[in-house]
Each structure stands twice: as structure tokens, then as C-alpha cells.
Amino acid sequence: xxxxxxxxxxxxxxxxxxxxxxxxxxxxxxxxxxxxxxxxxxxxxxxxxxxxxxxxxxxxxxxxxxxxxxxxxxxxxxxxxxxxxxxxxxxxxxxxxxxxxxxxxxxx
Amino acid sequence: xxxxxxxxxxxxxxxxxxxxxxxxxxxxxxxxxxxxxxxxxxxxxxxxxxxxxxxxxxxxxxxxxxxxxxxxxxxxxxxxxxxxxxxxxxxxxxxxxxxxxxxxxxxxxxxxxxxxxxxxxxxxxxxxxxxxxxxxxxxxxxxxxxxxxxxxxxxxxxxxxxxxxxxxxxxxxxxxxxxxxxxxxxxxxxxxxxxxxxxxxxxxxxxxxxxxxxxxxxxxxxxxxxxxxxxxxxxxxxxxxxxxxxxxxxxxxxxxxxxxxxxxxxxxxxxxxxxxxxxxxxxxxxxxxxxxxxxxxxxxxxxxxxxxxxxxxxxxxxxxxxxxxxxxxxxxxxxxxxxxxxxxxxxxxxxxxxxxxxxxxxxxxxxxxxxxxxxxxxxxxxxxxxxxxxxxxxxxxxxxxxxxxxxxxxxxxxxxxxxxxxxxxxxxxxxxxxxxxxxxxxxxxxxxxxxxxxxxxxxxxxxxxxxxxxxxxxxxxxxxxxxxxxxxxxxxxxxxxxxxxxxxxxxxxxxxxxxxxxxxxxxxxxxxxxxxxxxxxxxxxxxxxxxxxxxxxxxxxxxxxxxxxxxxxxxxxxxxxxxxxxxxxxxxxxxxxxxxxxxxxxxxxxxxxxxxxxxxxx
Numbered sequence: 090x091x092x093x094x095x096x097x098x099x100x101x102x103x104x105x106x107x108x109x110x111x112x113x114x115x116x117x118x119x120x121x122x123x124x125x126x127x128x129x130x131x132x133x134x135x136x137x138x139x140x141x142x143x144x145x146x147x148x149x150x151x152x153x154x155x156x157x158x159x160x161x162x163x164x165x166x167x168x169x170x171x172x173x174x175x176x177x178x179x180x181x182x183x184x185x186x187x188x189x190x191x192x193x194x195x196x197x
Numbered sequence: 198x199x200x201x202x203x204x205x206x207x208x209x210x211x212x213x214x215x216x217x218x219x220x221x222x223x224x225x226x227x228x229x230x231x232x233x234x235x236x237x238x239x240x241x242x243x244x245x246x247x248x249x250x251x252x253x254x255x256x257x258x259x260x261x262x263x264x265x266x267x268x269x270x271x272x273x274x275x276x277x278x279x280x281x282x283x284x285x286x287x288x289x290x291x292x293x294x295x296x297x298x299x300x301x302x303x304x305x306x307x308x309x310x311x312x313x314x315x316x317x318x319x320x321x322x323x324x325x326x327x328x329x330x331x332x333x334x335x336x337x338x339x340x341x342x343x344x345x346x347x348x349x350x351x352x353x354x355x356x357x358x359x360x361x362x363x364x365x366x367x368x369x370x371x372x373x374x375x376x377x378x379x380x381x382x383x384x385x386x387x388x389x390x391x392x393x394x395x396x397x398x399x400x401x402x403x404x405x406x407x408x409x410x411x412x413x414x415x416x417x418x419x420x421x422x423x424x425x426x427x428x429x430x431x432x433x434x435x436x437x438x439x440x441x442x443x444x445x446x447x448x449x450x451x452x453x454x455x456x457x458x459x460x461x462x463x464x465x466x467x468x469x470x471x472x473x474x475x476x477x478x479x480x481x482x483x484x485x486x487x488x489x490x491x492x493x494x495x496x497x498x499x500x501x502x503x504x505x506x507x508x509x510x511x512x513x514x515x516x517x518x519x520x521x522x523x524x525x526x527x528x529x530x531x532x533x534x535x536x537x538x539x540x541x542x543x544x545x546x547x548x549x550x551x552x553x554x555x556x557x558x559x560x561x562x563x564x565x566x567x568x569x570x571x572x573x574x575x576x577x578x579x580x581x582x583x584x585x586x587x588x589x590x591x592x593x594x595x596x597x598x599x600x601x602x603x604x605x606x607x608x609x610x611x612x613x614x615x616x617x618x619x620x621x622x623x624x625x626x627x628x629x630x631x632x633x634x635x636x637x638x639x640x641x642x643x644x645x646x647x648x649x650x651x652x653x654x655x656x657x658x659x660x661x662x663x664x665x666x667x668x669x670x671x672x673x674x675x676x677x678x679x680x681x682x683x684x685x686x687x688x689x690x691x692x693x694x695x696x697x698x699x700x701x702x703x704x705x706x707x708x709x710x711x712x713x714x715x716x717x718x719x720x721x722x723x724x725x726x727x728x729x730x731x732x733x734x735x736x737x738x739x740x741x742x743x744x745x746x747x748x749x750x751x752x753x754x755x756x757x758x759x760x761x762x763x764x765x766x767x768x769x770x771x772x773x774x775x776x777x778x779x780x781x782x783x784x785x786x787x788x789x790x791x792x793x794x795x796x797x798x799x800x801x802x803x804x805x806x807x808x809x810x811x812x813x814x815x
Contacts, residue, residue, distance in 0.1 A: 107803070109716050117709060145751060148778040149799035150709040160800070 101191055106155030114196050117154045121147075122189055128182050132175060140178055141170035158188045208426075211419055222412050226404060233400055241393060244386050250308060251383045254320070255376065257305045262372045264298035267291075268340055272360040275343050275353055288344055295340050302333050320378065329371045336363060451494055455487035501630045504637040510782055511555040511641055513666065514795070515812050518552050518591075522583070525563045532571050539578035540571075548585050551812065553666025558638050562646070565631045566595050566659050574599035574656070585665070590644055593661040601653040610648070611636050639663055694722025695807055699814065702737070704728045704760070705749040705776065710799070714747060714776070717803040718810075731755025738769045745813060747797070750777040750788070758791050765792055772813055 106114055124143055131139040147163035162185050169177040267290065274287045309321045324330060342348050342356040363370075462480040503509040526542050533540035563581070570579040577598025584592045602610065611632050636646040643664025651657035701723045705711045711727045718725045726743075728734055731752055738746075750757035761773055774795040775788040788796045795813045797806065 107713075109720070110713065113709075113712065120709070142751065145778050146707050150707060150713060152800040153713050153802075154709065 101158055101188070102195065104155045104157045107153045110154055114154060117156070118189065118192055118196055121156070121159065121185075122193075125182065125186055125189060128185070132179055132182060135175060137170045137173045137175060137178065141167055144170055156192065158192075159185060162188065208423060215416060215419055218415070219412060222408070226408065230404070233397070237393060237397055241390065244389055244393075248383060248386050251379050251386065253308055254305060255379050255383075257301045257308070258372050258376050258379065260301040261298055261305075262376075264294040264301065265336075265372070267294040268298070269360055272340075272343060272357050276357050291340060291344060295337055295344075298333065298337060302330070306330070320375070323375070323378065324371075327371055327374075332371065336360070448494075448498070452491065455491045455494075458487040459484050459491075497630050497634060501634050501637070504634065504641075509637070509641065511558060512782055512785055513553055513555050515551050515553050516556045516559075517808075517812060518549060518583075518665075520808075521556055521560065522563075522581075525560055525567070529564060529567050529571070532568065533579060536571060536575065538571060538574055538576070539580075540567075541578060541580040542583070543580070544583040546584060548583050548591070549665060551815070552591060554642055554663060558642065559663065562635045562638050562661055563593065565635045566593075566646070566661060569631065570595050570597035570599060570657070570659070573597065577656070586662070589665070590662045591665040593663075594649070595659045595661070596656065597658075598656040601655055601657055602648065602651040603653060607648055607651065611646075635661075695811055696721040696723035699723045699744040699810075700726075700742075701810075702726050702728065702734070702743045702746045703776075704731070704734050704746065704752075704757075706730060706752045707749070710749065710776075714806070717806050720803065721807045731757070731760040734760050735763045735767070738764050738771070739767060742769075742771050744772070745810060746771065746773045747776045748773055748793075750775055750779065758787075761791055761793060774810075774813055 128140060128143055131137075131143075144163045144167035147159060148167060151157070151160035151163060162181055166178060166181045166185070169181065271287050271291050271294070274283075279287070306324075309324070336359075339356040339359045342352050343360070348356070462484050466477065466480055500509070522542055526540065530540050567579060567581060574597045579595065579597045582594045582596070584594070586592055632646070639646040639661055644662035646659065646661050649658040649660045696718060699722070701718050703711055703714045703718070703725060705714070705727075706729050708729070711729065715725045715727055726737075728737065732755055734746070734748070735755075748757045748760060752760075755763075757775060757777070764773075772794045773792070774797050775793045776797050776799060777784070777788075778799045780798040785796045795809065797809055801809075
């Protein structure tokens with residue numbers, strides 16, 4: 090369980106990538122938007138294991154690239170995909186969409 | 198508390214022993230009683246038969262005596278002038294008496310001969326010795342003379358004289374002697390019966406005594422012992438229930454206090470529309486601190502519960518001991534400084550630089566014990582001394598100059614929910630779980646936690662021992678140095694290149710990770726190669742060796758597990774670490790079972806990654 094002062098609880102405007110990775114943020118964002126399309130397809134097909142794989146991948150690298158909010162969503166998405174709770178997965182994918190839209194506005 | 202309140206097994210064993218003893222004793226006792234009864238019955242029967250015979254003999258002798266007396270009294274009439282009618286009557290009476298005498302004598306002989314009693318054999322011997330039968334024949338022949346019509350007066354007179362002389366002594370003296378003998382025999386028989394009765398009573402008392410010693414007394418002791426145990430366990434249960442009640446009261450307070458702060462400050466934030474930044478930061482900081490404290494408290498309760506239900510697992514790994522102690526020192530020195538106490542960490546002799554244990558739990562134990570020492574010390578110092586014992590156990594001795602622990606509390610402070618001080622003013626707040634948890638952890642780590650000494654008003658000494666794991670050819674450090682390092686700041690000097698020219702292969706299908714780790718490792722001086730799938734790894738290591746391979750587990754095609762299996766099959770002996778977002782203990786165990794040298798969890802900061810790699814490379 091994370092502590093309250095952990096990075097993922099900070100506001101989106103305060104999210105910062107690790108030193109040296111700033112220039113990769115835009116590319117990172119675009120790759121995630123592409124994956125979001127894939128997630129929507131997997132959701133329609135009821136493919137929870139593929140949703141789980143993507144969520145697992147996001148957990149591995151979102152934080153260093155300064156996408157703290159997406160890391161938090163990824164954890165929840167992984168858990169719900171594991172439990173095959175597709176309804177909740179749908180809600181989380183929508184949250185991820187909103188988050189990435191906001192992030193795009195900040196990064197661009 | 199995994200041991201039952203009553204040792205059920207021991208009691209069951211005791212009851213089984215008692216039961217078998219009872220059965221054996223009952224069988225033996227019954228056999229003995231039957232045997233004694235049989236012997237006594239036979240003996241008694243023989244004596245009774247003998248007494249009956251003696252009574253019969255007595256009657257016969259009396260019959261003989263009466264016959265002789267009758268003859269004696271009638272004998273004198275033969276010499277007197279009596280009518281013939283009277284004479285006939287007298288003769289008939291005498292004949293009858295003679296017949297009685299003879300029949301009694303015959304019956305007596307027959308009785309003596311039939312009876313096998315030893316005393317009656319003596320009687321027969323007496324009769325033979327004294328020639329009683331011939332004397333009786335002699336006597337009766339004289340009586341027959343009186344009855345014989347052809348007897349001369351001189352013969353009659355002679356017979357009368359003989360009869361008169363031998364009626365009470367002489368030939369008939371034997372009767373009195375026999376009666377005396379019989380009387381003695383009778384009395385001796387009665388005495389035997391009396392003694393027999395006493396013997397039987399004695400044997401019964403003896404059996405009762407034996408039954409009491411071998412049966413009732415152990416039964417009584419067992420019942421009393423069980424009663425005592427039941428009472429003790431009832432008291433223990435009652436005490437445990439009271440402790441639980443106290444614990445619930447404590448824990449309720451411990452939870453309410455931070456919850457009050459959290460709710461209070463969130464209400465402030467909610468209600469106040471305009472607060473300056475510093476006040477908001479202060480409120481958030483307080484909420485954060487209290488929430489963390491609450492979380493720690495709940496974790497403690499859960500840990501104790503897991504430990505008691507044996508579901509607790511350690512996650513050991515290779516750790517830098519000096520670094521761990523530094524981290525503990527920096528955090529806990531804050532508390533010591535607040536109370537103006539000296540906090541000293543030192544070592545006696547060289548200690549290993551790296552040990553193999555669960556770092557989170559070791560820190561938990563140290564925080565708990567040193568934290569307690571600081572809590573109960575108002576002035577002076579708290580000192581931690583680290584030592585590697587000859588039996589290869591790593592010892593941490595914590596000495597304080599605090600208030601000490603009362604003697605009566607020393608036995609119970611390691612019990613759940615018990616505390617050394619439970620003053621109503623709650624001067625020393627706590628749940629009463631810290632020590633029981635710490636002891637449970639040290640025991641799981643192959644050691645123990647005990648109080649070496651404690652004196653009221655002077656302080657206490659606690660000793661923590663753990664198994665430091667396989668040290669092998671371990672590096673030792675001579676002097677432990679502690680410095681205050683604020684959390685989040687690495688102990689690695691970034692001006693140096695700690696991974697100086699180490700050849701590291703990063704394998705990850707996600708370019709983001711590959712890019713990230715390459716950057717981290719190259720910044721630390723490593724020579725990095727990147728591959729994005731498993732098959733390439735199998736090929737590349739056929740003729741090349743790396744100082745370390747960081748291998749992602751979840752990859753399309755060939756996953757990390759398949760890769761390590763394949764390269765090890767091909768004889769690759771270099772170090773391979775798993776690099777994965779999975780942090781669960783099952784996954785860590787799985788990677789260990791597959792032969793991974795380490796398990797690194799993503800996401801990971803640059804500093805932590807380099808530290809872990811330095812540990813792996815040794």
C-alpha cells in the first residue's frame with residue numbers, strides 16, 4: 090500500500106519525468122494513446138488477459154517518464170483485468186483516456 | 198499462542214496409563230481374591246468338618262460314658278435280693294447299655310478310620326496305644342457274665358467288683374482322657390477359625406491398602422493435577438480475555454487518535470475556502486503523518502495475526518548491512534534528537550558487509566526495539582552494538598539508560614497485548630504487539646529476541662540474533678560508521694561510475710524500459726547492450742558472456758523463464774536478474790526456483806537499480 094506522499098498522488102501538473110527522459114515524453118504519450126485504442130478493442134472482445142498485459146507493462150515504466158496518474162490507473166486496471174471485471178476495466182480505460190488528453194495538453 | 202492452554206497429549210497419555218494400570222490391577226486383585234477365597238473356603242470347610250467329627254466323637258464318648266454309668270449303677274443290683282421280674286428288667290437295661298456301649302465304640306472306630314484329619318489320626322493312635330478296644334471288650338465280657346444265667350455267684354461277684362472298679366477309671370478311664378483330648382482339639386480348631394477370620398480381615402485390609410497405593414492415590418493425584426491445570430488454564434483464558442479487552446481498548450484509542458487528527462484537518466480543508474499555502478501544506482502533512490501511523494498500526498496487527506496463523510513468509514535477499522543500519526540510524530535518530538538522547542551504532546570486531554535476509558523485516562525489528570528504547574529513555578543514551586558470533590549468528594545488542602522493566606513484567610512482555618507499563622495516563626502509548634511481532638520475526642529469521650538484563654531506574658539490554666545466511670567468502674567491515682542520511686537520497690556518489698565498464702545486457706520488449714535502463718546503466722559507467730526478445734538472447738550468449746543480464750519476464754514469443762532455462766541448458770553461467778513489475782512473493786519464489794540470481798521490481802529508480810546491481814555483482 091502506498092504512502093500518501095508517494096509521487097502518484099501528486100497533481101498532473103506537478104508530474105515530472107526523471108532527468109534525461111524529458112525528451113521522450115511526447116513519444117511516450119503517443120505510444121500510450123495508440124495502446125489505448127488497442128485496449129478499447131480488447132475490451133469489446135472481452136479479452137481481459139491482453140488488457141492485463143498492457144496494464145502490467147504500464148506499471149513497469151509510467152513513473153520514470155512522469156506519467157504518475159497513468160501508473161495509478163494501470164495498477165487498478167491490472168487488478169480488475171485479473172479479476173475479469175470488464176465493467177470496471179471499461180471505466181478505467183475511460184479514465185486513462187481523460188488523463189492522456191489532459192497530459193497531451195500539458196506536454197504539447 | 199500456538200501451544201494449547203492444556204497439554205492435551207500429556208493428559209491423554211496419563212489417562213491411558215492409569216486406565217491400563219487399573220485394568221491390570223483389577224485382574225490381579227480379582228485373581229488374588231479368588232485364590233485366597235478358595236484356600237480360605239477349603240480350610241474353613243476342613244475345620245468345620247473336623248469340628249463336626251469332634252462333636253460326634255464327643256457324643257459317642259458321652260454315650261459310652263452313660264452306658265458305663267448305667268451298667269455300673271445296675272451292676273450292684275445283681276448282688277442284691279430282688280424279684281425275678283425286677284432282675285429281668287435290670288438284665289434288659291444292662292443289655293441295652295452294653296449294646297449302646299458296643300455300638301458307640303464301633304461308631305467311634307468307624308468315624309476315626311473314615312476321617313483323614315491329623316488330630317483324629319492321633320486319636321486312633323491313642324486308642325491303639327492304650328489298647329482301649331481290648332479294654333472295652335474285657336469290660337463288656339464282665340457285663341456279659343452278669344447277664345449269663347449260668348454264671349456262678351462267685352463269677353457274678355467278681356464281675357460286679359470289676360465293673361464297679363472300672364466305671365470311672367481303670368479300663369474306662371480312657372473316656373475321660375479322650376474327652377479331654379477332643380476338648381483340646383475342639384478348642385484348637387475354634388482358635389484356627391478365629392485366626393483365619395483375622396487373616397482374611399488382614400488380607401482384605403492389605404488389598405485395600407494396595408488398591409489405595411497403586412490405584413486410588415495416582416487417580417486422585419491425576420484428578421487433582423488436572424483440576425489444577427484446568428484452573429490454571431481457566432485463569433490464563435481469563436487473563437487472555439482481559440488482555441484482549443485491554444488490547445481492544447488500546448487499539449481503539451490508537452486508531453481514534455490519528456483518525457481524529459485526519460478527520461479534523463480534512464474538515465478544516467473542506468470548510469475553509471481560503472487558506473494560505475503554508476496552512477494547507479501543514480494540514481496535508483499532518484493528515485499524511487497520521488494516516489501513515491494508522492497504516493503502520495494496521496500492518497502490525499495483520500502481521501501478528503499472520504504470524505499466529507503461520508501464514509507469514511519472509512522475502513530474503515542479499516543486502517548491504519552497513520547501508521541498512523545507516524537507513525535505520527537516519528530515521529530513528531530524529532526521535533532520539535527530539536528527546537536529546539545520544540544514539541550510537543557500533544560494532545565489536547569485524548562484521549559482514551553483506552548478509553542474506555529480509556531487509557524490510559530486519560528494519561522492522563530494529564525500529565521496534567530501538568524505538569522502544571528511545572521511548573522509555575528520558576536522558577542518557579541508546580546504543581546498538583553489532584557482532585558476528587562464533588556460531589555464525591549476527592547479534593544486535595540494544596542498551597538504554599531508561600526506566601527499566603519491572604521484574605514481574607519480564608515474563609509477560611513478549612505475550613500479545615501485554616505491555617511493561619499500562620498506566621491509565623498512557624504515558625507510553627503502544628499496542629502491545631511490537632515485541633511479540635519482533636520476537637516472532639527474529640525466530641523466523643533463525644534467531645531470537647530476549648531481554649539480557651533490566652534494572653528499574655537504570656535501563657535495559659535487549660539482544661536480537663538472526664541467521665545472516667550463507668556468507669561464503671564474505672567481505673568484512675571493521676568499523677561501522679553511521680551518518681545521518683535524509684531519506685530519498687542515495688548513498689552512491691554520482692561523481693563516480695560505480696558500474697565501471699561492466700558489461701550488462703538489458704532484455705525488454707518495451708522500448709521505453711530498454712531506453713530507461715540503458716540510460717541509468719550508461720550514466721553509471723556500464724557498457725550496455727539492448728535486446729527486445731528472448732530468442733536473440735539465446736543466440737548472443739552462445740559465444741559471449743556478460744557481467745549481468747537484466748531479463749524481463751513477460752515478453753512475446755519466448756518469455757523470461759523460457760530464456761533462462763534455455764541459456765542455462767546451453768551452459769551459460771553468468772548472472773541473470775529478473776526485471777519485472779511483479780512483486781508478489783510467489784513470483785519472487787518462482788524466479789528463484791528458475792535460477793535467477795536476483796529479482797528486481799519495476800518501476801525502480803536509478804539509484805536503487807545501481808545499488809541492487811552492485812549487490813548482485815558483489
